[in-house]
Amino acid sequence: MTTATIGTPRRQRRLSRREDVLTGYAFVLPQLVGSLLFVIGPLVAVVWYSLHDWNVLANSFTYAGTDNYERLATDPGFHDAMRASGIFSAGLVVLNVGLALALAVMLNQRLPGTATFRAFFFSPVVVSLVAWTIVWGFLLQADGGINGFLSQLGIDGPNWLREGPTAMLSVIVVQVFKNVGLNMVLFLAALQGVPREVREAATMDGASPWRSFWSVTVPLISGTILLVSILTVVGSLQVFAQIAVLTQGGPGTSTTVIVYYLYQQAFQFQEFGYASAVSVVLFVIVAILTFVQWQTRRRWVFHEV
Amino acid sequence: MKHRTLYGVAGLTAVALTLTACGGDDGGGDSTSDGPADLRMTVWTADEAQLALFQEIADAYVADHADTVSGISFETLPFEDYTTGITTQIAGGNPPDLAWIFESSAPEFVASGALLDLRPVLEETDGYDAGDLEPDALRLWENDGGLYAYPFSNSPFGVFVNTDQLTAAGQPLPADLIAAGDWTWDRAAEIAAATAQASGKAGLVVRDFDFALWENLGTIWSSFGAEPWSEDGSTCEFTSPAMIDALTWIHDQIFTTGALPGPGTTADFFAGDAALTVTQISRASALDDSFGWDLVPLPDGPEGHVNVIGQAGIGVFADGPNADVAADFLAYFTNPENAERLAAYFPPPRTSLLTAETLQGANAKLTTEQLQAVVIDGIPGAVTKPAHANFAQLQAAIRAELDALWTADADVSAVAESVCAAAEPLLAG
Numbered sequence: 001m002t003t004a005t006i007g008t009p010r011r012q013r014r015l016s017r018r019e020d021v022l023t024g025y026a027f028v029l030p031q032l033v034g035s036l037l038f039v040i041g042p043l044v045a046v047v048w049y050s051l052h053d054w055n056v057l058a059n060s061f062t063y064a065g066t067d068n069y070e071r072l073a074t075d076p077g078f079h080d081a082m083r084a085s086g087i088f089s090a091g092l093v094v095l096n097v098g099l100a101l102a103l104a105v106m107l108n109q110r111l112p113g114t115a116t117f118r119a120f121f122f123s124p125v126v127v128s129l130v131a132w133t134i135v136w137g138f139l140l141q142a143d144g145g146i147n148g149f150l151s152q153l154g155i156d157g158p159n160w161l162r163e164g165p166t167a168m169l170s171v172i173v174v175q176v177f178k179n180v181g182l183n184m185v186l187f188l189a190a191l192q193g194v195p196r197e198v199r200e201a202a203t204m205d206g207a208s209p210w211r212s213f214w215s216v217t218v219p220l221i222s223g224t225i226l227l228v229s230i231l232t233v234v235g236s237l238q239v240f241a242q243i244a245v246l247t248q249g250g251p252g253t254s255t256t257v258i259v260y261y262l263y264q265q266a267f268q269f270q271e272f273g274y275a276s277a278v279s280v281v282l283f284v285i286v287a288i289l290t291f292v293q294w295q296t297r298r299r300w301v302f303h304e305v
Numbered sequence: 306m307k308h309r310t311l312y313g314v315a316g317l318t319a320v321a322l323t324l325t326a327c328g329g330d331d332g333g334g335d336s337t338s339d340g341p342a343d344l345r346m347t348v349w350t351a352d353e354a355q356l357a358l359f360q361e362i363a364d365a366y367v368a369d370h371a372d373t374v375s376g377i378s379f380e381t382l383p384f385e386d387y388t389t390g391i392t393t394q395i396a397g398g399n400p401p402d403l404a405w406i407f408e409s410s411a412p413e414f415v416a417s418g419a420l421l422d423l424r425p426v427l428e429e430t431d432g433y434d435a436g437d438l439e440p441d442a443l444r445l446w447e448n449d450g451g452l453y454a455y456p457f458s459n460s461p462f463g464v465f466v467n468t469d470q471l472t473a474a475g476q477p478l479p480a481d482l483i484a485a486g487d488w489t490w491d492r493a494a495e496i497a498a499a500t501a502q503a504s505g506k507a508g509l510v511v512r513d514f515d516f517a518l519w520e521n522l523g524t525i526w527s528s529f530g531a532e533p534w535s536e537d538g539s540t541c542e543f544t545s546p547a548m549i550d551a552l553t554w555i556h557d558q559i560f561t562t563g564a565l566p567g568p569g570t571t572a573d574f575f576a577g578d579a580a581l582t583v584t585q586i587s588r589a590s591a592l593d594d595s596f597g598w599d600l601v602p603l604p605d606g607p608e609g610h611v612n613v614i615g616q617a618g619i620g621v622f623a624d625g626p627n628a629d630v631a632a633d634f635l636a637y638f639t640n641p642e643n644a645e646r647l648a649a650y651f652p653p654p655r656t657s658l659l660t661a662e663t664l665q666g667a668n669a670k671l672t673t674e675q676l677q678a679v680v681i682d683g684i685p686g687a688v689t690k691p692a693h694a695n696f697a698q699l700q701a702a703i704r705a706e707l708d709a710l711w712t713a714d715a716d717v718s719a720v721a722e723s724v725c726a727a728a729e730p731l732l733a734g
Binding site: 054055056057058059138141142143144159160161162163248249250251252253256264267268269270272 | 386389392393395396413414417418419516517567568569570571624697698701704705706708709711712
């Protein structure tokens, strides 16, 4: 009787808790099913396809084991694409994060017109990527707007999209201007979260503005720098539209980044199995880079416990 | 109980969603279908008049074959990604019943076995008159005696001329040069360079050549006796003396004389930005009365006169659920009566229809003399734009190597060597 008196509320609480949990799962089930069908399912399918030779026109789908991965290891085209992606990512991360931070610091001042400038620098983020890229394509033509402007200054501009080094630089700069506003807003939010009294204390201790920035502000926004870096690195490895519109991978293969190479293999050359292997490798690279960045956060993110 | 009901509904929803997603077409198509078929044909044109004509012919067929066909629709895919669009549909298990196929992809589609052999249905259809089809036009679409697409459009390349710009620059008109027997690539480049110098605009634009679609340069190098690969598609010919001569000539016209616009320069002839352009007659529709113009045949090269045509075929997918019905519709779509109507836009492979009078009915902007000289005389014996069973990979690989040619100090022979080094493995495969 005593046991029953004590046990009943417990059992009721356990049942109630179980029902709450199940109700919660029931509510997330549609999203879970969606993720399984449209995220996990395709991921598994791509891995499966990567183990096959798939000729769409001939309607053949044969098991190839690790052949596609072995081919990747010796494919100079893939190696070129890896190198191009590496250059693009390095350039984009340095320029994008550096410029976004500089803009955020400048626009964090309480000066007239800063709101207008913030809107100005953020506006490209809401513009269609393809439209943005097409416009830049016209500007970067040999007889385009940029060279027209340079000629007014007496400078004979290069053929931006047709020469190896300037083609890659152009693609990077176009991407930087497109997305720098988003990172700038993230940095602005972080900067506005830095306690004023900490900076004032540094100033009272005799720290120069530069010293105060590096020794006080940067550590306090290091978490946001980590976030922005991860997002930029991941985004840089997925660049496609800019390449397709501006350079189509050229000149030569200098701007053929991994996703463009993947697109060529799958949709131009009908090598769906091989392209799937490329996408699996790209997935692994992104996962490893993200993991490494996340794991190293303890070394340089100030307030991480 | 309420919770059980909730779990049950959620579970059933999940199962239903899963089954719906996984229970789609397997991509291979069904060999049979119940009831009248709903046919779908992919095309690249978005021209409303052309699509309206297609639909008119299709509706007439549906009215006569209501027991087998319930409807026929034409689906436009963007020109730039056209072939990619078709193969993506096939990979996604949603192939069209019929598709317009470019000449560059013809060998790949024909050799793959993806297309239905149309010869039996065309030859057995009453009144089709398959013997009227120009044998030269069929060659690209044949394999082992089978005909795997109908060469729907045979569009010769010619040269549109902005006569106002040439006259203003004091240059002779191509029509006069033709009459004098002096219409050569050298003369064309000469007047193009002089006109560009005078007008400040571009000289000669080759088929909107943007230094990526190199195959359009075939309109020039063919009359130099050059070809990108051997006729059997196994050997690279970029290093042949004829091709070196042609590439050297093209390079000189870009970087020495300025007759051809350089890389990165946009020049639309039809907007009045160039003196001459090499292109196909279908572009005549883009002309208005803003400047005087003429249409003349391609100039002669060192090897004389060579006509070049672009071709498109219509094929039926063999694995499609309605292949037989689609083939029957194609026979109707391209029978003598409908071919004559379609000739308004697409020069047909039917020899009986290749007359200036037939084509004039639909090409009011062009004179019978222009049609005779460029179209009628331009199709028989013409060279077709480059095509290969491995064309997509060759196109990309050669484009990448040819990029080195489009600089002022390029070494033509060295570039040709590198083109062949990149192309040979793909030609061999």
